[in-house]
Amino acid sequence: MSTDTHSHPLLDVRDLCISFTSRGQSIPIVENMSFSMAGREILGLVGESGSGKSVTAMALMGLIDAPGVTITGSVRFKGQEILGLPAREFRALRGREIAMIFQDPMTAFTPVYTIGWQIDEQLRVHNKFSRKQARTRTIELLAEMGVPDPANTANRYPHQLSGGLRQRAMIAMALSCNPSVLIADEPTTALDVTVQAQILDLMRKLRTTHGSSILLITHDMGVVAETCDRTLVLYSGRVAEEGTTQDLFAHPQHPYTAALLASIPP
Numbered sequence: 001m002s003t004d005t006h007s008h009p010l011l012d013v014r015d016l017c018i019s020f021t022s023r024g025q026s027i028p029i030v031e032n033m034s035f036s037m038a039g040r041e042i043l044g045l046v047g048e049s050g051s052g053k054s055v056t057a058m059a060l061m062g063l064i065d066a067p068g069v070t071i072t073g074s075v076r077f078k079g080q081e082i083l084g085l086p087a088r089e090f091r092a093l094r095g096r097e098i099a100m101i102f103q104d105p106m107t108a109f110t111p112v113y114t115i116g117w118q119i120d121e122q123l124r125v126h127n128k129f130s131r132k133q134a135r136t137r138t139i140e141l142l143a144e145m146g147v148p149d150p151a152n153t154a155n156r157y158p159h160q161l162s163g164g165l166r167q168r169a170m171i172a173m174a175l176s177c178n179p180s181v182l183i184a185d186e187p188t189t190a191l192d193v194t195v196q197a198q199i200l201d202l203m204r205k206l207r208t209t210h211g212s213s214i215l216l217i218t219h220d221m222g223v224v225a226e227t228c229d230r231t232l233v234l235y236s237g238r239v240a241e242e243g244t245t246q247d248l249f250a251h252p253q254h255p256y257t258a259a260l261l262a263s264i265p266p
């Protein structure tokens with residue numbers, strides 16, 4: 001795999017189309033989506049509910065393999081085509097190079113192991129940590145996410161945690177291997193504002209200390225204004241508008257963008 005990050009964008013998405021087949025009919029969900037992300041960039045992805053944000057994120061993670069789904073186009077990571085990569089090769093990237101914070105934390109964890117075990121495992125597989133090193137790091141990560149009593153919480157099963165704690169544990173798992181690209185799908189929606197601010201800080205820190213890029217999916221234009229360098233507006237499966245967050249806020253071109261901005265509380 002090419003590691004020459006100077007000649008390629010970190011992530012380059014070209015003409016991505018995703019459609020579902022239902023009762024013999026192909027229904028387009030995402031149409032001709034193109035964008036690219038440079039290193040150390042936080043790109044916001046906004047758009048109304050059902051516009052295809054999560055489906056796009058799952059496609060970038062190689063996590064859509066349902067029958068009846070057609071994905072075409074190109075997704076290049078550090079110059080390498082990853083769309084249609086065999087499952088085994090994708091697993092080597094996922095978690096280590098490209099990680100995701102899911103909109104639904106239950107998607108991230110299996111119910112049968114403790115959350116600590118699952119974060120340990122990721123650290124062991126990708127970083128070759130020993131069992132003991134992994135657990136130490138897991139507890140550290142949980143503490144950084146503001147999880148109280150992290151050593152005990154690590155020994156709990158996903159269903160034994162509150163939604164907010166589960167979400168923080170998932171964020172800990174996503175950040176555990178310092179991925180080059182983090183896809184964060186509504187990462188802070190279920191959390192109260194103080195924890196939300198903490199999590200956004202941690203994501204910015206990931207960028208500064210590891211040069212990571214983040215695709216931040218959110219409904220919260222306040223979070224976009226505060227966090228994202230550039231922003232992409234999705235409207236019914238198509239890119240309606242794209243620009244630096246500053247330009248977009250100053251001169252929205254698409255009526256949907258203007259409406260989104262008008263909805264920010266003063």
Ligand SMILES: Nc1ncnc2c1ncn2[C@@H]1O[C@H](COP(=O)(O)OP(=O)(O)OP(=O)(O)O)[C@@H](O)[C@H]1O
Nearest residue numbers: 020029047048049050051052053054055056066103
């Ligand atoms: N497995 C599936 N089969 C058929 N259609 C699906 C499937 N998953 C999602 N969709 C459809 O794809 C469209 C986009 O859904 P998606 O979850 O990406 O929206 P979203 O932008 O993330 O919305 P939200 O802001 O509510 O999270 C929706 O119309 C949804 O009904």
Ligand SMILES: [Mg+2]
Nearest residue numbers: 053054055103
């Ligand atoms: Mg979604």
